[in-house]
Amino acid sequence: MTSVVKKLFSKNKKMKSIIVQNLTKTYGKKEEKVLAVDHVSFEVNQGEIFGLIGPDGAGKTSIFRMLTTVLLPDSGSASIEDLDMVKDYKKIRKILGYMPGRFSLYQDLTIEENLEFFASVFNTTVAENYDLIKDIYIQIEPFKDRRAEKLSGGMKQKLALCCALIHKPKVLFLDEPTTGVDPVSRKEFWEMLQRLKKQGITMVVATPYMDEAALCDRIALMQEGKILSIDTPENISNSYPDFLFEVKAGKTSKVLRALENFEQKKNVYAYGEYVHLTIDKNENFSELKVVEYLEKEGFENVEINPIKASIEDSFIRLLSH
Amino acid sequence: MNIENQNIAIKAENITKVFGDFTAVDHISFEVKKGEIFGFLGANGAGKTTAMRMFSGLSIPSSGTATVAGFDVYKETEKIKKNIGYMSQKFSLYNNLTVKENLNFFGGIYGIPRKNLKIKRDDLLKKLGLEEEKNKLVSQLPLGWKQKLAFSVAIFHEPEIVFLDEPTGGVDPVTRRQFWNMIYEASDRGITIFVTTHYMDEAEYCDRVSIMVDGKIAALDTPTNLKKHYNAQNMDDVFYELARGAKRSE
Numbered sequence: 294m295t296s297v298v299k300k301l302f303s304k305n306k307k308m309k310s311i312i313v314q315n316l317t318k319t320y321g322k323k324e325e326k327v328l329a330v331d332h333v334s335f336e337v338n339q340g341e342i343f344g345l346i347g348p349d350g351a352g353k354t355s356i357f358r359m360l361t362t363v364l365l366p367d368s369g370s371a372s373i374e375d376l377d378m379v380k381d382y383k384k385i386r387k388i389l390g391y392m393p394g395r396f397s398l399y400q401d402l403t404i405e406e407n408l409e410f411f412a413s414v415f416n417t418t419v420a421e422n423y424d425l426i427k428d429i430y431i432q433i434e435p436f437k438d439r440r441a442e443k444l445s446g447g448m449k450q451k452l453a454l455c456c457a458l459i460h461k462p463k464v465l466f467l468d469e470p471t472t473g474v475d476p477v478s479r480k481e482f483w484e485m486l487q488r489l490k491k492q493g494i495t496m497v498v499a500t501p502y503m504d505e506a507a508l509c510d511r512i513a514l515m516q517e518g519k520i521l522s523i524d525t526p527e528n529i530s531n532s533y534p535d536f537l538f539e540v541k542a543g544k545t546s547k548v549l550r551a552l553e554n555f556e557q558k559k560n561v562y563a564y565g566e567y568v569h570l571t572i573d574k575n576e577n578f579s580e581l582k583v584v585e586y587l588e589k590e591g592f593e594n595v596e597i598n599p600i601k602a603s604i605e606d607s608f609i610r611l612l613s614h
Numbered sequence: 615m616n617i618e619n620q621n622i623a624i625k626a627e628n629i630t631k632v633f634g635d636f637t638a639v640d641h642i643s644f645e646v647k648k649g650e651i652f653g654f655l656g657a658n659g660a661g662k663t664t665a666m667r668m669f670s671g672l673s674i675p676s677s678g679t680a681t682v683a684g685f686d687v688y689k690e691t692e693k694i695k696k697n698i699g700y701m702s703q704k705f706s707l708y709n710n711l712t713v714k715e716n717l718n719f720f721g722g723i724y725g726i727p728r729k730n731l732k733i734k735r736d737d738l739l740k741k742l743g744l745e746e747e748k749n750k751l752v753s754q755l756p757l758g759w760k761q762k763l764a765f766s767v768a769i770f771h772e773p774e775i776v777f778l779d780e781p782t783g784g785v786d787p788v789t790r791r792q793f794w795n796m797i798y799e800a801s802d803r804g805i806t807i808f809v810t811t812h813y814m815d816e817a818e819y820c821d822r823v824s825i826m827v828d829g830k831i832a833a834l835d836t837p838t839n840l841k842k843h844y845n846a847q848n849m850d851d852v853f854y855e856l857a858r859g860a861k862r863s864e
Contacts, residue, residue, distance in 0.1 A: 325754070348786035349757045446658045473703075473783060475657040475812055476850060477857045501784045504850075516786065545819060546798045562791050565815040565848060566837065605787050612788045 310464055310495040311337035311360070315369035318355050329355040331518035332369065337497060338510075342490055345499040346506045346604070347515030353499035354394060355518075357468045360497070361391045374463055387415070390462035392453050394469040394499075400442035404433055404452055407441055408459060415460035425492060426455045429485055447478050454485065458494075465489070467498045471505065483508050503605035514608055521611045526604055533602035533610065535559055536574060539567035540583065542592040551590045555583065560613055569606060570597075622681075623648045623775050623806035624669060629678035629687075631664050638664040640829035641678065648774070651797065651807040653817050656826030657857040662810055663779070665826070669808070670777055671695045683774040696724070699768035699805075702779035706764030709753035713744055716752055716767060724771035738766055758789035762796060769800055776800065778809040782816065794819055814850040823849070825856050832856045 318330040330352040337343040345353045358364035360371055362382035371378040376385045398407045408430075412419050423430075433451050436444070441452065450470060457465060467486075471479045483505065486496060498509065506512045506526050513523045522529060542548050548568045552561040557578055560571045572578045580597045587595045602610075624646040631639040639661045646652045656662045667673040669682050671691035680687040683697040707716050717738065721731040739745045742762060752760060761781060769776050778797075782790045794816065801807050809820065817823050817837060824834040833840060833856055837849055846852045 348789070349784035351786075469784075473658075473780065473812065475857065476814060476853050477657055477860070479812075480854070501786075503787060546795075562788075563794065563815075563819060565818040566841075609787050612786060 308339050309336050310339040310341075311335075311343075311371065311373050311497070313356075313360070313369075313371040316356065316359060316366050316371055317368045318352075318359065318364070318366050328518050330359070330366070333518070333520055334369075335513055335520065335523055337495060339495055340490065340493050341510040342486060342496045342498060342508070344506050344509035344512040345497065345515055346501075346503065346509075346512050346608070347499075348501050350517070351515040352518040353515060354468055357391070357393075357466050357497070357499060361389060361466055362386060387460070388463045390457035390460070390465040392457040392465070392467045392470055394472065398441045398449070398453055398456060401440060403438050403440050404444070404448075405437040407452060408455055411456040412459045417460050419459060422459055422461045425461055425489075426458050428488060429458075430455050446474065447481075450474065450478075450482065451485075458489070462494065464495045464497070467496065469499050469501065471500060471502065479505070503603070503608060506604040512604070514604075514611060516612060522607070529604060529607050530602050533607055534574065535610070536572040536576075536578060537600055537602050537606060538570045538572070538580065538583070538597050539564065539600050540570050540587075540595070540597045541567050542587050542595040548587070548592065551587060551592065552583075555586055557582065560610070562609060564605075569600075571610070621648050622646070623650070624652075624680070624682050624808070626669070626680040627678055629665070629668060629680050630676050631661075631668060631673065632676040637829055639668070639675075642826070642829075642831045643678075644824060644831060644834055646775075646806060646808065648806055649801055649804045650822065651801050651809065651820045653820030653823035654808060654810045654826070655817060655823060655853065656810075657860050660826040660857075660860065661829040662826055666777055666779060666808075666810070669694075670698055670700055697774050699771070699773040699776035700779075701764050701768040701776070701781055703761075703781060703783045707752045707760060707767060710751060712749050712751055713739070713755070713763065714748045716763070717770065720767045720770055726771055734770065738770070742766060758785055758792075761785055761789070761793060765793065765796055765800075769805055773805065775806040775808060778807065780810055780812065782811065782813060790816075814848065814853055817849040817853070825853060827856055827860050 314334050316330055316333045320327045320329055333356060345356065347353055359366050360373065360378065362378060362385050373385050374388055378385065402410060408419055429451050433448050436448065441449065444452065471482055509526065511525050514521045540548060545563050545568060549561060549563060552558055552568060552570055557572050557576050558570060559573050562569055583597050584595045622645050627643045628641045629639060630637065630641050642665065654662055668675050668687055671694035674688055682694045685693040711719065717735045721735065726734065739748050747755065765781065782793055785793065797807055811817065820837065822834065822836050823840060824831050826832065840852045844852045844855050846855060
């Protein structure tokens with residue numbers, strides 16, 4: 294290997310923050326054995342936001358618990374910043390931040406006390422890394438003497454994020470930080486993550502909300518312990534293999550029922566105010582056929598448009614297989 | 615009850631709930647028609663849960679008047695409880711009872727006679743395709759199944775109204791749609807649906823939607839009219855437009 298190639302190689306290797314290979318985890322005994330994580334492999338580049346997207350029970354939390362070194366895998370391996378998940382767990386703990394799904398702060402400590410506690414555990418001070426959390430902390434600072442148990446959901450979420458960041462981690466794991474949070478607060482939270490990204494922190498975010506997938510650099514779609522697809526949100530949308538249309542012709546439930554019996558239909562499902570209809574690309578199809586069919590069924594003002602697949606469309610297609 | 619009210623499932627006038635010097639629910643007024651799918655939206659902390667607790671007979675209002683299924687929210691809370699169903703993501707079924715035991719238990723609580731109960735139970739298990747799972751513990755069912763079963767249990771006693779508090783949180787997109795098909799079916803049978811959700815596409819599936827901001831109802835209309843009124847592409851934009859001005863959070 295020439296020195297140039299070597300250099301490139303090592304540089305390329307350095308760009309990977311997380312490498313996961315064939316990670317597997319089962320729970321329970323013999324008959325009740327549950328395969329929670331099933332040979333999962335993925336890589337996360339330094340400084341990117343990587344999303345694990347999937348419903349409850351997909352295995353997201355189990356993966357997080359293994360990568361944050363609080364749970365041992367049955368088999369497979371993973372490294373974080375070139376540190377081995379099993380052998381170097383003590384070193385890993387120093388460089389990662391973890392915001393678990395359930396609220397994890399000390400309820401009977403105040404905002405300020407919680408933050409100081411987490412800083413002291415990592416042998417640092419709030420002052421030392423204040424720059425990193427400043428944007429977020431000033432929003433809750435007016436209430437710094439309030440106990441954590443008395444905080445609103447949005448404030449708790451912000452405090453938890455500050456506590457996960459106070460030791461300036463290289464990698465941040467966020468397990469469903471926005472579950473049960475209203476759409477406005479969800480948007481604000483993602484704006485905070487985008488700002489953190491600019492500081493160079495690598496982030497792995499788990500979420501059941503498909504619309505948040507579009508805000509990640511790359512995503513893994515997960516179901517029942519397996520990864521169904523990994524790519525950028527854009528590429529996942531672009532590689533949708535079927536024709537996809539949105540249809541509107543009055544009451545959604547009625548349009549759905551009618552299109553169920555449309556001959557060339559591959560799949561049909563409600564999507565907000567529209568019904569989405571998918572057609573195999575091999576079909577000799579024209580939109581007019583849908584219009585004619587629905588009009589024959591008694592619908593009026595039929596509207597049909599070809600559209601680009603969203604992550605939710607892609608996910609539904611993967612689940613329907 | 616007069617004739618005019620027979621088609622009204624919930625009628626609220628200036629319902630208010632005050633905790634100390636905090637007005638959680640601030641003079642809200644609305645009507646929900648029988649069989650309607652009514653979406654009850656709002657930011658965290660807007661007062662949705664407090665309002666729901668009053669309409670399900672669990673909390674007495676500070677002022678205002680309301681009837682639920684024709685019963686008064688001050689004096690007839692026990693009658694209200696018998697005539698409604700309730701399901702939330704946090705609590706719905708007993709995990710350490712089997713599917714069959716859960717159905718027997720809730721059927722019993724709502725006073726379904728034992729003979730009818732068995733028939734109704736077996737019908738339901740068949741309809742849900744859960745016959746083979748009937749002796750399994752609920753904890754062993756996948757989340758999607760649990761949610762569908764929980765909804766069926768909530769309407770097992772054929773209540774006039776069912777309150778659904780974020781019923782689809784964390785559920786995959788296919789199961790979420792199957793769940794909504796069950797809601798449509800119940801609504802077709804005349805059961806009134808009162809539902810909260812953080813999924814704005816689901817707001818589109820409601821007949822009418824109210825959006826609470828800081829304890830008040832800031833908007834109430836059909837999804838189509840709301841979008842028109844706020845000149846918005848979708849319900850997500852409507853919600854954002856209304857809720858971003860909120861002063862308080864949970």
